[in-house]
Amino acid sequence: MTPAAESTRDQGGLRQPWSTLPWFTLLLAGAAVLIYLVAGPAPAGLLFDRAALANGEVWRLLTGHLVHSDPAHLAWNLAALVPLGALLELRAGCRGWRYSGLLAIGAFVVDAWLWWLEPDLALYCGLSGLLNSFFAALAISLWRETRHPAFLLALAGGLAKIAVEAANGAALLPTTTWSSVPGAHVAGMAAGLIFVWVVANDISVGRRITRSSNRMGRRVATWWSSQTSAKNAPERAFEITSPNDLVMTLRTAPDTASRYQRW
Numbered sequence: 001m002t003p004a005a006e007s008t009r010d011q012g013g014l015r016q017p018w019s020t021l022p023w024f025t026l027l028l029a030g031a032a033v034l035i036y037l038v039a040g041p042a043p044a045g046l047l048f049d050r051a052a053l054a055n056g057e058v059w060r061l062l063t064g065h066l067v068h069s070d071p072a073h074l075a076w077n078l079a080a081l082v083p084l085g086a087l088l089e090l091r092a093g094c095r096g097w098r099y100s101g102l103l104a105i106g107a108f109v110v111d112a113w114l115w116w117l118e119p120d121l122a123l124y125c126g127l128s129g130l131l132n133s134f135f136a137a138l139a140i141s142l143w144r145e146t147r148h149p150a151f152l153l154a155l156a157g158g159l160a161k162i163a164v165e166a167a168n169g170a171a172l173l174p175t176t177t178w179s180s181v182p183g184a185h186v187a188g189m190a191a192g193l194i195f196v197w198v199v200a201n202d203i204s205v206g207r208r209i210t211r212s213s214n215r216m217g218r219r220v221a222t223w224w225s226s227q228t229s230a231k232n233a234p235e236r237a238f239e240i241t242s243p244n245d246l247v248m249t250l251r252t253a254p255d256t257a258s259r260y261q262r263w
Contacts, residue, residue: 041069064111088141098199101198114183133191166182
């Protein structure tokens with residue numbers, strides 16, 4: 001099979017053309033664009049609003065990451081989301097529950113940071129925290145696969161960028177209507193690292209459980225076979241129809257003799 005033909009196959013059969021697209025990333029980007037077109041910049045009902053959250057409006061913990069303050073804010077985040085998300089899906093295999101899990105962990109850690117460690121922050125919006133989760137998860141995943149130091153250097157560069165922004169109180173890239181929140185970026189990176197650790201350990205534990213289950217299954221099968229043989233041995237005694245059969249059985253199976261003596 002040629003490399004081109006082999007690339008069209010997936011596990012279990014032929015890969016459909018649409019499976020080569022980063023669908024989860026496209027859906028996430030489409031949701032951010034749609035919300036901006038419908039609700040406009042920084043919609044009050046969807047922002048991460050500390051006062052509203054305190055009153056029980058918990059949906060803001062999710063929607064706050066999908067709304068943006070202005071067109072530039074949305075454009076910069078989409079420019080980072082599409083390549084990072086596509087690489088996660090198509091190169092690192094982060095799809096389905098893993099992609100959803102990364103989003104969930106990223107949103108949770110960023111929200112927790114903002115709520116408990118940024119008590120003076122009243123409002124927040126944007127995908128930048130989650131994008132740092134994507135960046136960290138992608139860098140570590142590719143480093144684990146290739147062991148190339150460039151991916152660790154890229155991660156270190158991202159951390160250095162956040163440190164400079166925190167020291168200057170402003171983003172290195174062109175500013176938007178709302179100022180950058182470096183703490184959210186730190187939390188996002190931490191979430192990405194947590195996600196990679198959880199997934200790696202989950203796979204490792206799953207493999208150990210599979211191996212242990214296989215060993216246990218073989219032991220149970222062996223034990224059951226021996227028990228079945230032992231239970232069937234007395235039944236075979238009644239199948240002996242002549243003294244010669246009994247003598248031959250006792251000669252060829254000494255352990256069977258003890259069973260006949262007990263009977």
